[in-house]
């Protein structure tokens with residue numbers, strides 16, 4: 001039945017598609033129908049992916065004539081089955097084990113529906129009213145959980161990369177301000193200071209730190225990679241050495257970025273030692289807790305000890321708070337540092353509004369028009385509570401610990417580190433013949449093949465990464481529904497694909 005069947009309006013009349021007083025019933029029918037479809041699809045997903053190839057799907061998407069509208073939402077959703085829904089990658093499936101994508105909590109989806117329909121924009125009070133106050137409460141709540149103190153503040157962003165970029169921008173501008181205001185630096189110019197700035201971060205930190213340095217005009221070479229220990233945590237002694245070298249060379253360590261939950265290993269850098277070193281060298285301490293922020297509400301909160309000493313913190317609620325994309329924030333210890341992104345525009349947020357203490361969030365953001373993503377977290381906390389979210393994260397961390405034992409005891413695989421959070425980096429080791437066992441190039445090829453073959457089968461999805469230049473596989477566990485049996489099954493599938501590949505490699509040799 002057409003979604004517009006109830007309506008006497010003409011679907012070719014564009015006005016019937018605008019959400020207004022008069023079309024609210026149409027909106028309700030259309031959204032109810034689409035929610036019903038998605039819930040059926042979610043309930044009936046047998047595999048995380050169909051395994052369709054780029055070449056297989058491209059013609060279907062290309063065949064849609066965007067200049068010939070269907071004038072009917074049901075027909076458009078039917079079409080969407082073919083161009084998207086049937087072959088989408090479903091993160092809620094227990095054998096989706098690849099990237100840092102979580103299944104999402106239902107209260108947040110209710111929030112998503114509300115926020116996109118009301119469509120508040122959080123740049124100014126006069127476009128959001130209560131939305132601004134809700135966002136500010138959540139920023140205060142998060143800063144309180146971190147322990148950033150009375151002067152803390154922050155802003156929701158589109159994701160961890162943007163949060164990291166904004167943190168590096170604030171750190172850069174604070175370093176420049178301090179350097180130019182230093183005694184005896186009255187002749188110093190910004191152009192002399194910028195090339196001397198350095199960011200120190202672990203070799204395992206997220207690439208968005210290097211990208212930020214480039215975007216901020218410092219160049220990726222301004223980032224000094226600090227070696228990690230055997231658990232993939234930044235070595236505090238190496239950081240101390242690097243800072244001392246910077247000092248000796250007349251460079252300015254503008255920021256140290258510690259990661260609380262590295263993307264590949266889930267490792268947490270030594271936060272108290274990093275804070276001590278930042279204090280000694282006057283460097284801005286940023287903690288990238290995009291992944292590890294879920295610890296703020298977990299029974300493992302102690303793993304983040306030291307984060308309360310940071311100057312800024314990145315949190316990605318869309319990773320370990322089970323929120324739909326996008327939902328992230330940057331928190332700062334001293335709200336005054338946010339002035340580095342404050343610009344007043346006569347049409348939007350004139351200075352006089354700030355003087356009258358009208359809360360315009362654009363004063364703290366690098367975006368202007370901005371989604372009310374905070375509403376999703378608000379409804380999540382109001383319905384489930386923080387402890388409920390933490391229990392979900394704790395469960396996947398427990399599962400990763402059990403999975404590590406499984407991998408560790410399985411002679412077909414080798415696993416790199418025992419996880420602190422919920423990732424496992426491992427690889428299949430061909431061990432059936434002496435030549436195979438010793439050939440690193442073959443080990444690379446077999447693991448690359450196993451991952452691709454698994455993806456093409458759609459039975460499960462795992463990620464891949466490199467360790468010391470060699471190819472590895474990665475599980476990222478963020479779904480409490482993933483059982484140890486699921487993990488064992490996926491390991492068997494990987495071994496099966498690897499075995500098939502090895503057998504095919506041996507074929508020419510045997511027939512020769």
Ligand SMILES: Cc1ncc(COP(=O)(O)O)c(C=O)c1O
Nearest residue numbers: 100159160161206263288290291
């Ligand atoms: C540690 C870390 N920081 C930052 C990011 C970037 O976050 P986003 O993808 O939300 O931009 C990621 C993404 O995986 C991450 O793992």
